[in-house]
Amino acid sequence: MGSGFFRGIALGAAVGVLVFVAASAIAGTTGLGDPFLLGKPNAVDNATSGLAGSNAGPMLDVKNTGAGTALNLTVANGVAPLTVGSGTKVLNLNADKVDGKHASAFLPVAGKAADSALLDGIDSTGFYAAGSKVADSTHADNADHATSADSATSAGSATTASNADKLDGIDSTGFVKGTGRMAGVGLSMALGQSQTVSVPASSLYTLNYQCPAAPFADAKMVLTMTSSGDNIDVWIDAGGGNPLFYSGLGNGATITLSPYGAPADSYTIQLRSNSGKLSTAEVTTAAFQTLCKVEVQEVVTG
Numbered sequence: 001m002g003s004g005f006f007r008g009i010a011l012g013a014a015v016g017v018l019v020f021v022a023a024s025a026i027a028g029t030t031g032l033g034d035p036f037l038l039g040k041p042n043a044v045d046n047a048t049s050g051l052a053g054s055n056a057g058p059m060l061d062v063k064n065t066g067a068g069t070a071l072n073l074t075v076a077n078g079v080a081p082l083t084v085g086s087g088t089k090v091l092n093l094n095a096d097k098v099d100g101k102h103a104s105a106f107l108p109v110a111g112k113a114a115d116s117a118l119l120d121g122i123d124s125t126g127f128y129a130a131g132s133k134v135a136d137s138t139h140a141d142n143a144d145h146a147t148s149a150d151s152a153t154s155a156g157s158a159t160t161a162s163n164a165d166k167l168d169g170i171d172s173t174g175f176v177k178g179t180g181r182m183a184g185v186g187l188s189m190a191l192g193q194s195q196t197v198s199v200p201a202s203s204l205y206t207l208n209y210q211c212p213a214a215p216f217a218d219a220k221m222v223l224t225m226t227s228s229g230d231n232i233d234v235w236i237d238a239g240g241g242n243p244l245f246y247s248g249l250g251n252g253a254t255i256t257l258s259p260y261g262a263p264a265d266s267y268t269i270q271l272r273s274n275s276g277k278l279s280t281a282e283v284t285t286a287a288f289q290t291l292c293k294v295e296v297q298e299v300v301t302g
Contacts, residue, residue: 184297190290191215197296204232204271204279204300211292219287221257223269225249230273237268277301 036042036049051059064070073081096102107113117123165171187195187209194210208222225232228251236257237243246255257267267283281298 181301182297182299184295186293186295188291188293191292193292195294197294203227204230204273204277207283207294207296209285209292209294212287215289216287219285219292221283221285223255223257225251225253227251227273227275227277230275230277232274233272235268235270238265243268 034042034044053059062070075081098106115121119127185197187197189195189209189211191211192213194208197207197209204225204227206224206226208224210220210222212219223234231248231250232253234246234249234255235243236245236255238257244255249255265285267281267285269279269281269283271277271279277300279298279300281296284295286293
C-alpha cells in the first residue's frame with residue numbers, strides 16, 4: 001500500500017462530504033438559486049426570477065406544436081396577468097374585450113344603429129319635409145302685399161284687408177304719415193374753430209357751431225335754411241322760458257343763437273316747411289377748457 005492508495009481514499013472522502021452538504025442545502029431552501037427544471041413544476045417564494053440580456057431576436061422563445069397554448073398566465077382575481085413596457089402595437093394579437101366590452105357592444109363600420117330612423121327620438125313623420133306646408137299656412141297664402149291680412153287667404157293685390165284697420169292694435173291716427181328718416185352726427189373741435197354740422201337726415205337747414213377762443217366762454221350757433229322754394233317755421237327751446245319762434249324763413253335765412261350757446265346747453269329745434277316736411281332735432285353742446293363738442297340727433301318726416 002503506497003502513498004497513491006492513501007491519496008485516493010482522501011479524495012473520495014472529500015467528494016462525499018461535498019455531495020452531502022449540497023444535498024442538505026437543497027433540502028432546506030425555498031427554491032431560491034435552484035436551477036430551472038424542465039418537465040417539472042418549479043416554485044419559488046417572495047422572489048422574482050429575471051432574464052436579462054442583449055439579443056437581436058427574442059430573449060425567450062416558447063413553442064408548443066401540440067394542441068395546447070404556448071403560454072399560460074394565472075394570477076389572483078383583480079390582478080393583471082401581464083405587464084408591458086411599450087405602447088407599440090402587437091401584431092396578430094386577438095383580444096376578447098376592449099375596455100371590458102365585447103365586440104357586440106360596438107357598431108360595425110357598415111352597421112346601423114337601432115334608433116337611426118329617429119332624430120332625437122322623433123320619427124321622420126314628426127318633421128315637415130322639404131316643400132311641404134304647415135297645416136295653418138293657408139292663412140298666409142299669396143299675402144305678399146297684405147301688411148295686416150291676418151285672415152286673408154288670397155290677398156295678392158290687397159293693400160288693406162277688411163279687418164286690417166289697425167297695426168298691432170294701433171289705429172292709423174297713431175302714426176306719423178309720410179316717409180321718415182333719422183340720423184345723428186357728432187363733432188369735436190378746438191377752441192376758436194367753427195364747423196358746420198350737416199345732419200344726413202335733414203334737407204331743411206345746416207347748423208354752424210363756433211367754439212369760443214377762451215375756455216368756458218360763450219359759444220355761438222348759426223342755423224341756415226336750405227330748403228329751396230319752401231318757407232320754414234322754426235321753434236327753438238333751450239329749456240328756459242318761452243321758446244324762440246321764427247316764421248316763414250326762406251332759403252338762405254339764418255338764425256344766430258347766442259347766448260344760447262353757453263358753455264354747456266341742450267336745445268330742441270323743430271322746423272316745419274310749407275310743403276309738409278317736419279324736422280325735430282335734439283342738439284347738445286359743451287365748451288370745455290381745450291375743446292368743444294356738438295351732438296345732433298334728428299328725425300325728419302314728410
